[in-house]
Amino acid sequence: MSKVALAKPLLIATASSIRKEIIFNAGLECEFLSSKVDEDAIKSNNLDISFSDLAIKLASEKALDISKIKKGFYVLGVDQICQFNDEILSKPGNKKNCLKTLKKLSGKNHKQNCGMAIALNNKIIWSESSVASLDMKKFSDEELNDYIDLDEPFNSCGGYKYELNGKNLFNSVVGSIFTIQGLDIDKLMDFLRQNKFLLND
Numbered sequence: 001m002s003k004v005a006l007a008k009p010l011l012i013a014t015a016s017s018i019r020k021e022i023i024f025n026a027g028l029e030c031e032f033l034s035s036k037v038d039e040d041a042i043k044s045n046n047l048d049i050s051f052s053d054l055a056i057k058l059a060s061e062k063a064l065d066i067s068k069i070k071k072g073f074y075v076l077g078v079d080q081i082c083q084f085n086d087e088i089l090s091k092p093g094n095k096k097n098c099l100k101t102l103k104k105l106s107g108k109n110h111k112q113n114c115g116m117a118i119a120l121n122n123k124i125i126w127s128e129s130s131v132a133s134l135d136m137k138k139f140s141d142e143e144l145n146d147y148i149d150l151d152e153p154f155n156s157c158g159g160y161k162y163e164l165n166g167k168n169l170f171n172s173v174v175g176s177i178f179t180i181q182g183l184d185i186d187k188l189m190d191f192l193r194q195n196k197f198l199l200n201d
Contacts, residue, residue: 003027005199010192011073013066018163019078019183026185033070035062035077043088051083052129055115060127063119074120074197080182081113082157092159098148099141101159102169107138112157114179116188126191130184132175139169157182 004027012023015034023030042061046054056079063077082089084104092098112134117127139147147169153161160166162180178185192198 003029006030006192006197007199008195008197009073010197011066011070011075013062013075013077014183016078016182018161018181021163022178022181022183022185026189031073033066035065037061037065039079051081051088051111051113052115052131055079055081055113056117056127056129057115059115060117060119060124063117063124064122067119067122071121074118074125076188077117077119078183079115080157081115083111083113084108089158091155091157093154095145095148095154098154098159099144102139102144102148103141105136105158106144107136109133109135110158112175112180112182114182114184116184118191128184128187128191130176130179130187132173132177132179134170134174134180135172136169137171 006028011031011033013033013035020032039058042058043054046057049057058079059077061077062079063075067075089101092101112132113129115129117124119125147165151161151164151166153159153166160169162177176184176186
């Protein structure tokens, strides 16, 4: 992968391995720093907004949290909301919760909402969201347990790793695979091009 030189300092507020991989595969050489925002508190205090707006709100708070201490850096915050009907499905954390989540999604439709925001000197200068709609095949508990043992998706929104074997769980998908993975790199690259971040693109 050829590296893309940046004209402006860009920092990504994430500890996610898949988001780091997406950034790396795009050729961007960035610094990564994890934010300390209380995601549960933000969700609790914003019950009256859409899932897409909530994803942007979370991304914005992450960007601002790092921007406070990284003056002069453009800080990208990213977040993802897995939406099943009117419910937010959090990261399962363990096998029991993962099976519970996947049983809920089995044979049904759900959505992944990806929010992104860039802060500069503690001010949001850009935000964007994208949504993917996924129809999961119907599975038995045994089949779901076999999948969980295969990918161990305990820290993944929706309880599956789409980038690994999770993609085989679905009948149909409408939207970007990057939205599903939690960072819409195409929309990010559009912003970087339009704002002259890329020196050798």
